[in-house]
Amino acid sequence: xxxxxxxxxxxxVLLAAVALLIFLHYTRVLLPVExxxxxxxxxxxxxxxxxxxxINHWYRFPGARDLxxxxxxxxxxxxxxxxxxxQLKTLLAEQGLxxxxxxxxxxxxxxxxxxxxxxxNLETNERTMIANKGSxxxxxxxxxxxxxxxxxxGRVVAVRTHSAQIRLxxxxxxxxxxxxxxEGEDRGVVVGDRGLSVKMDLIAQGVxxxxxxxVVTSGIETDxxxxxxxxxxxxxxxxxxxxxxxxxxxxxxxxDALVVVSILNPQYxx
Numbered sequence: 001x002x003x004x005x006x007x008x009x010x011x012x013v014l015l016a017a018v019a020l021l022i023f024l025h026y027t028r029v030l031l032p033v034e035x036x037x038x039x040x041x042x043x044x045x046x047x048x049x050x051x052x053x054x055i056n057h058w059y060r061f062p063g064a065r066d067l068x069x070x071x072x073x074x075x076x077x078x079x080x081x082x083x084x085x086x087q088l089k090t091l092l093a094e095q096g097l098x099x100x101x102x103x104x105x106x107x108x109x110x111x112x113x114x115x116x117x118x119x120x121n122l123e124t125n126e127r128t129m130i131a132n133k134g135s136x137x138x139x140x141x142x143x144x145x146x147x148x149x150x151x152x153x154g155r156v157v158a159v160r161t162h163s164a165q166i167r168l169x170x171x172x173x174x175x176x177x178x179x180x181x182x183e184g185e186d187r188g189v190v191v192g193d194r195g196l197s198v199k200m201d202l203i204a205q206g207v208x209x210x211x212x213x214x215v216v217t218s219g220i221e222t223d224x225x226x227x228x229x230x231x232x233x234x235x236x237x238x239x240x241x242x243x244x245x246x247x248x249x250x251x252x253x254x255x256d257a258l259v260v261v262s263i264l265n266p267q268y269x270x
Contacts, residue, residue: 112262127171152228198249204206
């Protein structure tokens, strides 16, 4: 008679144990033990179930994995549109300023080259800016520069092929022949005050200068036409022992915020 092998015995024992457990389960003998086991394993089962559900959801909907990338792409597009919108507004504003300049120049019979400001030097004593038109556009040194319907803002002091350096009216080295639009059309010289302000010097003592008087170019300089507005008198300094009095001028345009200017042809006849 052949003796059963060890593996076969193990299988028989396991089958017998399983059969016994099934029998005891249906006869409810194991009910207390099963309840205890279920109590212990329930939290573990819950966590495993939640994890499985998440994994299943992730793989069932592969598009969800792309939501982050899609959201990033959408944000990038929104940012691009925001930039484009800002650029469009800037272009429209510049176009509006250029149109105003064209209308003014046509009305007063002046010829000029419209240019955009592309750089600045705003150091303490120096106020200059760079425009994007140069000798290739017939810009010449000495040409006066205006903005916003004839407001004088500076003069060209250096020219390259496609750019020009403009010294602003509040630069310490800037000077223009000027006159006050009053009954006597009293004259003087408008100079920059260390980049901080503009003042009119050499006004004869005793001349009535009133706050609010408009100051314009006098036309005494060959390159600068008469009547370009420089600003309004903001404060008058008059010392009895001095031969001349002085007036501080408030410009009527924000010189440090210019984006479009017109460079006049520097050849004029009185």
